[in-house]
Amino acid sequence: MPACQLDHITITTPALPEANSWVRRVLGVGAAPGGKHPAMGTENMLLRLGDATFLEIIAVDPYAPAPARPRWFALDTIGVESLASLATWVARTSDIAAAAAAAEPIAAPGAITPMARGERNWLITIPDDGSLPLGGVAPALIEWEPGPHPAAGMPDHGLSLVKLELCHPDARRVQALLDAIGMQGPVSAVRISERMQPFLRAHIGTPAGVRILG
Known part of the structure; x- marks a missing residue:
């Protein structure tokens, strides 16, 4: 069975400054410039949430x-x-092919795609149409090149990702996906009404207490 850990949470936005203002209001600190992804025509900002976990704002x-x-x-x-x-x-994950194969019958993660930002390289799963599997509740899978995790080089503001809740009407399917990829760490499936759209809720520890993004 593959093994996976929570790597990062992703905020999408039409403009980085506005999203970063929201993050600053909630968490008390904003993200720093990350870089550009030439293959995707995107750019991001990053905020450390632990030794090997971070928040990404991407546009x-x-x-x-x-x-x-x-x-x-x-x-x-x-x-x-x-x-x-x-x-x-x-x-x-350290074996993205195995993790993707395990996820495929439950929520297809997309093709394993080489990606780069600056000098950093990795493999990541991306659906051909760019969509978010299970409305964003299913994760993209990533395998970093060998070396220190990106979060290790980010400023430490005393933030930590305490818990990530995956809110979906079919929580059993979400849990089956987590089990299939061998998910480790503070990630849980939460059942919501059939009338609701899937969403995420991140509980983030700050020096002023736990704050919620979502």
Whole structure:
């Protein structure tokens, strides 16, 4: 069985500054510039949530050419008037092929795709249409190149990811997915009404107490 751990949570937004203002209001500290993803035409900001966990804010890079394929994290569906949203999360593994195969029958994670930002390289699963599996409740799978985790080089503001709740009408399916990929760490499936859309709720420890993003 593969083994996965919570790597990072992802906020999507039409513009990085507005989303970062929201993060600052909730957590008391904002994210720092990350970099650009030439293959996707996107850019991000990053905030450490632990030794090997972080928060990512990601948006379309307005100065980059559009990629030849749909952008990841459903960014092509976000309008200029859209609000920032805790849209999905990413699970880390040392064997992305095994984890993707285990997830496939429950919630297909997408093709394993090489990706780069600056000097850092990794493999990540991306659906061909750029969508978010299970409405964002199913994670993208990531396998980093060998070396220190990206969070290790980020400023430490005393934040930690206490718990991530995956809220979905079919919580059994979500739990089956977590079991299939060998998910370890503070991630739980929460059942919500059939009338509700899936969403995430992140409980983040700060020096002023636990705050909730979602």
